[in-house]
Amino acid sequence: MTDYVIAIDGGGTSCRAAVADRAGRVVGRGMRGAANIFSRSDAISESIVAASLAALEQAAIDVSRISGIPAFLGLAGLNVGMRQEQLAAELPFSDTRFAHDGIIALQGALGDGDGVIAILGTGSAYVARAAGEVRSAGGWGFAVGDQASGAVIGRMLLQQTLLARDGIRPMTPLASAVMTRFGDEQQAVVEFTQSAKPADYGSFAPMIFTFDAKGDPMAAGIIAEAVGDITETLDAMVFEGCERLCLLGGLAEKYGERLAPRHRAILRAPLGDPLSGAVQLALRAFLPAAAVAPDGMERR
Secondary structure, three states, X not given: OOOEEEEEEXXXXXXXXXXXXXXXXXXXXXXXXXXXXXXXHHHHHHHHHHHHHHHHHXXXXXXXXXXXXXXXXXXXXXXXXXXXHHHHHHOOOOOEEEEEHHHXXXXXXXXXXXXXXXXXXXXXXXXXXXXXXXXXXXXXXXXXXXXXXXXXXXXXXXXXXXXXXXXXXXXXHHHHHHXXXXXXXXXXXHHHHHHOOHHHHHOOHHHXXXXXXXXXXXXXXXXXXXXXXXXXXXHHHXXXXXXXXXXXXXXXXXXXXXXXHHHHOOEOOOOOOHHHXXXXXXXXXXXXXXXXOXXXXXXX
């Protein structure tokens, strides 16, 4: 019988781990590189193991015990494909359970309550829960989805900048700033895209909001399209009687102030983050008798 569980929040930018004991207390945390399921499986497992070992070290638990501890993994992109078995075989845990990152984010933000979450970071996804029924939307990845995400608006910025550089669209201060970053060489932009990952595109997102505050029309257009995508999806996800909408991710605050009034009216602060949700689900999966606070959050 195990005395501990490991919980993982693996996203496109970083992988976070927590170790919790039988009383539900988080006793150690660790963080390493990205753990998106679309990455190479060996890179994912390396990040997961490294973050887990760091959490064990912080908890003053012998790292050699990792093979005797079960783990619950919430990973970005896990709603696409069937790579769980391959990944589980590469990991050292005594038992490995999986969920996509939207599920752990939902649990962290809402506990066991009803409501809707929107994850707006490097990628994007939406999850709703009503009367025990869970529904997801988005999260299909950078190539065909992730509207309004940092990666997608970053890519839009590069597209618009090249159009401006070609004289098709107006050259705004934002476009000029992007070209300066690439030495004013269009080819350098194209070369960047040949190996860029979603997080690389997402690194341009802060520029868009910074220049929007200065009245840049290119920035305003990109944000307007992104907010339109968010609004359309929320209209489809927010159910009748919904009283709680939580925005999560690095762009949550930026988009929160731009939501339609009907969505701002139910906007609430999340109870906890996705890692806290993964901890809750790990405790339920592996230590069902563990002490859990009445609000559904783990004791600390």
